[in-house]
Amino acid sequence: MFGPLVAGSFPQTRLRRNRRDSWSRRLVAENVLTTADLIWPVFVTEGSGQHVPVPSMPGVVRYSLDTLVEAVGEARDLDIPAVALFPSVAAELKTPDAREAVNPDNLVCRAVRALKKAYPDLGVVCDVALDPFNSDGHDGLVVDDYVVNDESVDVLCRQALVQAQAGCDVIAPSDMMDGRIKAIRKTLDDAGLIHVQIMSYAAKYASAFYGPFRDALGSNVALKGGNKKTYQMDPANSDEALREVAMDLQEGADMVMVKPGMPYLDIVRRVRETFAVPTFAYQVSGEYAMLKAAINNGWLDNDKVMMESLMAFKRAGADGVLTYFAVEAAKLLKRG
Numbered sequence: 001m002f003g004p005l006v007a008g009s010f011p012q013t014r015l016r017r018n019r020r021d022s023w024s025r026r027l028v029a030e031n032v033l034t035t036a037d038l039i040w041p042v043f044v045t046e047g048s049g050q051h052v053p054v055p056s057m058p059g060v061v062r063y064s065l066d067t068l069v070e071a072v073g074e075a076r077d078l079d080i081p082a083v084a085l086f087p088s089v090a091a092e093l094k095t096p097d098a099r100e101a102v103n104p105d106n107l108v109c110r111a112v113r114a115l116k117k118a119y120p121d122l123g124v125v126c127d128v129a130l131d132p133f134n135s136d137g138h139d140g141l142v143v144d145d146y147v148v149n150d151e152s153v154d155v156l157c158r159q160a161l162v163q164a165q166a167g168c169d170v171i172a173p174s175d176m177m178d179g180r181i182k183a184i185r186k187t188l189d190d191a192g193l194i195h196v197q198i199m200s201y202a203a204k205y206a207s208a209f210y211g212p213f214r215d216a217l218g219s220n221v222a223l224k225g226g227n228k229k230t231y232q233m234d235p236a237n238s239d240e241a242l243r244e245v246a247m248d249l250q251e252g253a254d255m256v257m258v259k260p261g262m263p264y265l266d267i268v269r270r271v272r273e274t275f276a277v278p279t280f281a282y283q284v285s286g287e288y289a290m291l292k293a294a295i296n297n298g299w300l301d302n303d304k305v306m307m308e309s310l311m312a313f314k315r316a317g318a319d320g321v322l323t324y325f326a327v328e329a330a331k332l333l334k335r336g
C-alpha cells in the first residue's frame, strides 16, 4: 500500500516520536471506543429478587424482571444504547415444537414490556432462535434428526412478531436458517411494524465458544452433546461469510453481525470493507469466560484486557460490540 518514500526511513523518521507523550498518542489514535459502541447482553429468568450467577461466566447473573429493570437502569444511566435479551426458560416449558417461543406472554416478551415501560428511549434487542424454548436445544425444529429449514422459518417469523408486538426495537435472528430475514421482514411489514429493525446474525459460526452461554440458558443439557454444524458456519470459511451477509442485506437486514468476535476479526474486517454497512461483532460467552478466568487467576489485568479486547473490534471495523463487559467498560469509560 505505501511506497518507501511515504513510509519514511530511519533516522529522519522515528515512529516512536508520536508515541512518546500521552497527549500525542491521543492525537494520533486511529480509533476510539465509546459507550455508544456497546450492546449489553442480559439473561432473564422467572421469579423476583433474583441474581442467579452463571458459574462459567464470573460476574454475570440471570435477572428476574424486577432486578432486570434495576440493572438495565444502571446501564442506561451509563449511556449504553441498547441491551439484548436472552431468556432462561424453565425446562418444563421446553417442547419439541418450541411453542413457548410464540407465546406473547413468554418471559422475553414480558421483559421487553417491562423495559420499554421503564425506559422508552432505550434500545431493546431480541434474539430470534428457538433454542431457549426447544427441548432439542436447537435453533430450529428437529424432524428425523435434522434441523428443518422452511418449517423453522415459519415459527421464527411468529416468534419475531410476538417480540416486536411486545415493543422490542431490534429483531436479531441468530438461527442461521436460509431465507429467514426476508420472511421476518415481510411478517413485520405485513403487521405494520415497519420501524422495527433487523440485526442479522449473518455470519455466525458453529463455535465451541458458546459453551458458557448454553450453560446460562440450559440449552447445553437439551442439546445432549449435539452440535449446530448443519446450520451455523464452518470456522474454516471466510468467503462464505460474505455470501451470508450479501443475502441477508438483500433480504432486508438493517445491520449485520459477525459471531464469535475476537477469533473472527478477519471476518469483521472483510464484511466492513466489502459492504460498508452497519457491522457488529459479538464478544461471546466463551471469550468473556476465557478472559475472566485468567483475570481471576491474577494472570491478566481486568481493565486493560477488557478495553484492549473491545478496541480490537473497533480497529477491525465494527460499529459496535455485544459484550458481557458492557457495564464494566462503560463505567471505566465514564471515569475517563
Ligand code: PBG
Residues within 6 Å of the ligand: 127, 128, 129, 130, 131, 139, 174, 175, 209, 210, 211, 212, 213, 214, 228, 283, 284, 285, 286
Ligand atoms: C442462540 C444463541 C447463541 C448465542 C447467542 N444466541 C448460542 C448458540 O448459537 O448456541 C451465543 C452467545 C454467547 O455465547 O455469548 N441462537
